[in-house]
Amino acid sequence: MTAIPLHQRFEQIEQNEPFSAPNLPAPLKITATPYQWCDPSQIKLREWVYGRSIQRGHLRAVVAQGGAGKTILSVGEALCMATGRNLLGQTVPGGPKRVWLWNLEDDGDELARIVQAACLHWDIAPEHIRDRLFIDSALDGAPLKLASSTNAAGLVINRPLVEALTDEMKGREIDYLHVDPFVSSHSANESDNMEIDAIAKEWAMVAKKSEAGVGLAHHISKAGAGEATAMHARGAVALINACRSVLVLNRMSDEEAKRYGIEDERRRRFFRVYDDKNNRAPPSDKSDWYQMASVSLGNGINDDGDNMGVVVPWSPPDAFDGVTADHLYRVQCLVSEGTWRADVQASAWVGKPVAQIMGLSSEADVKADRARINMLLRTWIGTGALVKTEGKDSKSMSRTFVEVGEWAVQGVPPTSQGVVRKGVEGEGPAIPHHTSPL
Structure with a gap:
C-alpha cells in the first residue's frame, strides 16, 4: 500500500475531497445459515x-x-x-x-x-x-x-x-x-x-x-x-x-x-x-x-x-434397614410410659427406649449405634410419630421433652432414608455419575 503524504491528506480535507486509500481488502461477508428442520427421531443418539x-x-x-x-x-x-x-x-x-x-x-x-x-x-x-x-x-x-x-x-x-x-x-x-x-x-x-x-x-x-x-x-x-x-x-x-x-x-x-x-x-x-x-x-x-x-x-x-x-x-448405612411399623409401635409404647428428654446428654434421653427395642447401644462410645438411633429419631419426629414439647422438669427447669405423636399403623413400615447398596459388582452407585452432595 502506497502511503499518502500528510500534506496531501490535509489538502483533500480542505478541498472536501473524499479520502481513499488504494488496494484496501474487499469487505468481509458473513452469511447466516438457515436451520434445517429434521425428524427428531432421526437425530443421532448421544454416545x-x-x-x-x-x-x-x-x-x-x-x-x-x-x-x-x-x-x-x-x-x-x-x-x-x-x-x-x-x-x-x-x-x-x-x-x-x-x-x-x-x-x-x-x-x-x-x-x-x-x-x-x-x-x-x-x-x-x-x-x-x-x-x-x-x-x-x-x-x-x-x-x-x-x-x-x-x-x-x-x-x-x-x-x-x-x-x-x-x-x-x-x-x-x-x-x-x-x-x-x-x-x-x-x-x-x-x-x-x-x-x-x-x-x-x-x-x-x-x-x-x-x-x-x-x-x-x-x-x-x-x-x-x-x-x-x-x-x-x-x-x-x-x-x-x-x-x-x-x-x-x-x-x-x-x-x-x-x-x-x-x-x-x-x-x-x-x-x-x-x-x-x-x-x-x-x-x-x-x-x-x-x-x-x-x-x-x-x-x-x-x-x-x-x-x-x-x-x-460403598453406601451409607440405612437406619431403617429391617425396621417395621411394629418396632415404631413398641418404641411409642415405651415413650408413652415414661418422661423422656430430647437432650442426648440427659439420663432420660429418648434414645434409650429406641435402643432397647432395636437391640442397640445408647452409649456414646458406640458411635454406629448412636448414629442410627439419632437418624431414627430425626425421621420419626419429622413424620410426627414422635413430637417435641416444651415443659418443666422436677426442678422447674425448662426442658424439651419427646412424646408420642401419631401412633404407628400396624403393617405399614416407616419411611426409609434410602436404599442400602452392598458394595459388590453391579450394586454400586446408580446412574448417573453425579451427582450432588448429600
Whole structure:
C-alpha cells in the first residue's frame, strides 16, 4: 500500500475531497445459515462410553483435593471400561472399551501397583484387559505438553503433538483418554481464561476428531479446602466451562462420619463423587459413595508387601434397614410410659427406649449405634410419630421433652432414608455419575 503524504491528506480535507486509500481488502461477508428442520427421531443418539459422565467426542474434568482418590478412581473406571464389567455401579454401554491412561506425575511402577491391586481385588486376569488398557507416564519418558506460553510468543499449541495424538487414538480405536493432571499437560498461565479456553478447546477437538471421550484430572484451589465444587477448581474457570461433565470428589466430612457412625481414623477411607455440571444426563440428588479398600500385593520378603488402596462402591448405612411399623409401635409404647428428654446428654434421653427395642447401644462410645438411633429419631419426629414439647422438669427447669405423636399403623413400615447398596459388582452407585452432595 502506497502511503499518502500528510500534506496531501490535509489538502483533500480542505478541498472536501473524499479520502481513499488504494488496494484496501474487499469487505468481509458473513452469511447466516438457515436451520434445517429434521425428524427428531432421526437425530443421532448421544454416545456414552461410561455411565452418564463420559460421552464420546466430549471433555470431562475430575476435580478434587490432592490425595482424595482421583488416581485410584480413574484406574477403577479404566478397568470397568476395559473389562466391560459393572464394578463401580456404572454401566459400560456396548461392552468393553479401549482406555488410555496418561499419567504425568506418577511413574510406571506406582501405576502398576495401583492397577494390579485393583485386578487382585476384582479377580481381573490378563486376558480380561488385553489390548484394551494402555498406560503411559511422563516420569518414564512419555511427556505430554499440548501447549506452552511465553511473553514473547504468547500461547503456542503443539500442533505436531496434537495431530500425532489424534492419529494414535484413531489408529488404536481409543474410546477414552484420561490425562492426570491437566496442569502438567501444558505450560501456559493457568489463571489466564483466554489461554486455558484455547487449550481446553484444543482438547475438545482431539475428543471430537478421535470420536473418544477425554478426561482431565484437576486439583482444587486452596480456597476450596472445605466442600469442593466445580467452581473450586484451581486456575481459570474456562476449563470447567469447556467440559460437558465435571466430577467432584470430596472426602467424608466430620459431620458425615458422625451421621454414619464412622470412627474418625477410618473417615478418610471414604469419599463421595457427584457431577457438578452434567447437563447431558438426568439429574440426581445423591452422591456416589466409595471406600478405599486395602489390598496387599504380596511382593514383600518378610511381610505381605505393599498395601494399596482400591476403590470399591460403598453406601451409607440405612437406619431403617429391617425396621417395621411394629418396632415404631413398641418404641411409642415405651415413650408413652415414661418422661423422656430430647437432650442426648440427659439420663432420660429418648434414645434409650429406641435402643432397647432395636437391640442397640445408647452409649456414646458406640458411635454406629448412636448414629442410627439419632437418624431414627430425626425421621420419626419429622413424620410426627414422635413430637417435641416444651415443659418443666422436677426442678422447674425448662426442658424439651419427646412424646408420642401419631401412633404407628400396624403393617405399614416407616419411611426409609434410602436404599442400602452392598458394595459388590453391579450394586454400586446408580446412574448417573453425579451427582450432588448429600
